[in-house]
Amino acid sequence: MTATCTATYRLYDDKADFHKKAQGIAVGLTVGSWTELPAAQQAKMEKHLGKVVSVDVVEGSGAGERYADIRIAYPDINFSRDIPALLVTIFGKLSMDGRIKLIDVHFSGDFLSAFPGPKFGIEGVRELLGVHDRPLLMSIFKSVIGHDLSELQEQFYKQAAGGVDLIKDDEILFENPLTPIERRVEACLQAAERASRETGQKLLYATNLTGPTFRLKDQARKAIAAGANAFLFNVLAYGFDVLHELAADPDINVPIMAHPAVAGAMYPSPHYGIAANVLLGKLMRIAGADIVLFPSPYGSVVMPREENMAIKHALLTTDLEADYGSAKQPLKRSFPVPSAGIHPGLVPLILRDFGHDTIVNAGGGVHGHPQGAIAGGQAFRQAIDAVLAGQSLQEAAASHAELKAAIDIWGVKEA
Template sequence: MERIYASYWLETGDDPARAAEVIAGEQSSGTFVALPTETPELKERSGARVERLDILGHSKQPSLPGGMPSQRYTQCELEISWPLENLGPSLPNLMATIAGNLFELRQVSGLRLTGLRLPPAFARAYQGPAFGIAGTRRLSGVTHGPLIGTIIKPSVGLSVDETVQQVRELVSGGVDFIKDDELQADGARCPFDERVRGVMRVINEHAERTGKKVMMAFNLTGDLDQMRRRHDLVLAEGGTCVMASLNSIGLIGLQELRRHAQLPIHAHRAGWGYLTRCPQLGWDYAPWQMLWRLAGADHMHVNGLRNKFSEPDDSVIAAARSVLSPVMPDAPLSAMPVFSSGQTGLQAADTYRAIGCADLIHTAGGGIFGHPQGVSAGVEALRESWVAAMEGVPLERHAERHPALQAALGFWK
């Protein structure tokens, strides 16, 4: 029988083995009292199993409030499995199974989903990314190195004409990728339809002159009909990417967008902090991103090294590696990690060294727009920082032969 396996960090004030069984029961055939209808045969067939329970340590205080009072709290590594036939290969029901009511149990004073293994049925049921790394490189024309990208800044407040002018400067400066901020949607000052038509006019004219079509990820986040219509407008205007905020549209929203889309889907993780920032609660990125890649995300945000947020570098690198790893052995479902949030060329070498490749999008907003010599120099400086990284040349030495990079070192620091 095919099974689903999920791993957790668990803290409990109860006996750990009993708490593990409560979790397994709550998330499958059991409830808070024994029922005659939960026969041994039914439980054997449909009940979740505790596959592994390893004690890590103890503490006197619980990590989370509202749990079972205790004199001692035990931290464990827990693995639970479920028969696939309980839910079928369904991502929404998978989420309810592995990350549902178990977080609320009074036996639990801390719980974090750390790993996930899925049977091949999920890869057969879901399309996964339509473009991934290879398709993104083909559409952007970037065959080597990262896509050098940026975000329209300020995030909101610009008019359509002001946005178009910013895009004009960026494409003239040689950028590979531009994206709307996740806060830029369809407001009165910068309506989606007008923004797409104006921006694509600039991108298409530049492509006709130079042969290079810059990839622009337009934020189409909305209800299903809105997203389909907005996607079709981007496609009709010659665009090569759309963007959606995952936690806003949900798994079904992404799945339906994937079924409809003929363009890469740039998946933004806005809201990720409320799922992960407490170390004793929520999700690790690796299992979380698996669901979204199965549903169809082509690009996945992973934050960035030395970022402007609270996430440490080791977590960022683990996230990027998970996006670059196969979802399961026979289903790679290639997706491209997106580094962002306070990025400059100073992170290029460490990023390249940590993940061992340049199959990524590196976006810098202020790191490009703030260059003292202008946007073109900002793009050139970020690109040359990656040339140095991939060639193993110290950044300062490489900058001696590249004035734009030399000037950038002063303001990046």
């Protein structure tokens, strides 16, 4: 039996013969031609031939509504064990051929074996922080562009002192003369130590890894030498293979947090692109993201809840056979991080949807707290503790001034 990777497409067309179309994809993207080949050639090429696995047609009720979900199996022997080769095979030319969206991918065990996946995963990140019994809390730098090291340090300290577990750079902070990566890491980790003496907590600082692709590994090593204990990385702006190679490098021995910047160019259309569960779920996990950010369904930048749940499933599932393929090694789980527009009043909803293995991630919800960023972090921690204790936020607010101030301005959305 030939090992294959299987792609599922949703193809909209009011009139197409979807079965014929599927056959055309299976042949066209593999051996090129089939029925016209002599039998001897067919015998030789059989192992390279794509196969139609299924075609599910939904007729719809009006113009533009008819579609089919088409699954095609591509023999592994046709492509090398890297994400560019897989994507070019299953959605290269085909991405331009009508109203078609790549909605799922299932890998062969052999293909998966080239992907060690997250180096830390959820358990590894928890281990680094020494926190196993609750969702984590992350805070995002607010204004960073144009600020110097001492300003960043001060802002970092305030976030850290509120009891957050992780702090991430803004994804638009690039190499610049005011705050180059190695000095930024030093300054922020000094602030982390200061806060740590007060809170007793450990902290990861995801510093933004940027610059020319072929120098990223050097940048990472330089930052690690300066003490960096995590990286933020704009995966879609660089390509999944770059994430994979950074994550697979033994020298880059810190967690990598994937930012979804530019992903909106690909997932939101119902008719084109790559679905969020593939783009921000499966591909991020096999490429080695320990932590994956994506737009939440709660806040300012929204993604439908079912898409959030599909990403969560892709990042958390341990039934690899069903969703990924017959993995020869376990694939660590990646932290799902619904982001944007998060305030303490949303914590019950987030924990209902994501459970304990998530990171509550806030920017304005920390910095915009009426009593300042320290209180902002504290209000989130109080909200998390309340939900874990089975309390309503209103009850908890009665004895926690920071949480009370937060829900007074942002309100509470009950789960």
